[in-house]
Amino acid sequence: MMPFRISVPASSANLGPGFDSMGLALGLYIHLDVEDSDQPAFFAHGSTESEENHFIWNISEQVAKRYGVTLPPCKVQETSEIPLARGLGSSASAIVAGIELANQLGNLQLTDDQKLAFGTEIEGHPDNIAPALFGGLTISTMLEDDIPSAQLNDIELDLIAYIPKVELKTEVARDCLPDTYERNYAARASAMSNLIVAALYSKDYVLFGKMLENDLFHEPFRKELISNFDVIREKAKAFGAFGTALSGAGPTMLSFVPKGNGSTVKEKMVKQLEGYQVKLLEIDTKGVSVSQNR
Secondary structure (H helix, E strand, C coil), X not given: CCCEEEEEEEEEECCCCCCCCEEEEEXXXXXXXXXXXXXXXXXXXXXXXXXXXXXXXXXXXXXXXXXXXXXXXXXXXXXECCCCCCCCCXXXXXXXXXXXXXXXXXXXCCCHHHHHHHHHHHHCCXXXXXXXXXXXXXXXXXXCCCCCEEEECCCCEEEEEEEECCCCCHHHHHHCCCCCCCHXXXXXXXXXXXXXXXXXXXXXXXXXXXXXXXXXXXXXXXXXXXXXXXXXXXXXXXXXXXXXXXXXXXXXXXXXXXCCCHHHHHHHHHHHCCCEEEEEECECCCCCEEEECX
């Protein structure tokens, strides 16, 4: 076996009103460096001790079992640039990494549809799994026997992420949402979602930014959990951002800025915020990738 590397991008789900259906792949990655070994060994990020029961390896074993193969022993070194529990899709990226590890080691030759189905089954929804697999902006949903998705790679925007030191577990952020939405309210919320997609496809980024900040599905209920929600949104807008939304369930927030203006806006925002990592991010357009290590 040639040594190889699997790389999987982070992702930002929802993008305001694209609740539970839209996701954007971001240029922060989980990497798995894989090589031959007599004994299976999995080294998690920064650890010198092999972990028996690592989440990613468990996913690989699940996939192998499903397809009736035994994975050969190997040494896996995981490194991650994706902060945990910050709304950047770290669990979906880890799931996709585990699926791809089994795919490579077991020579399973899984199709994109099979990977998406398996990842969605484990994660429960495709909104972070799809961008981690395919890259770019993905819009996906679940039918009874199918997970349709569409991709858009051509987005001419700079991205700025505001990553606080605090974590926010998805379950907590989900518990504050209403169980039901009244019909007229839901129709308005879904109209925002339709418009945000149309705006992205037609490159009307002013309209995109407006819809991004008019979500009715989740942000009005979650903003109480997010410190500096209004401050970040208002300051970013004042410095020229088209709009700012929660990344996933938060607490990270993401601003969409005219192409080429990202570093200027980032520098201004750094001066406004303490206790945040403020990062200028690329949109990843490749999704999961495998390369040979020399």
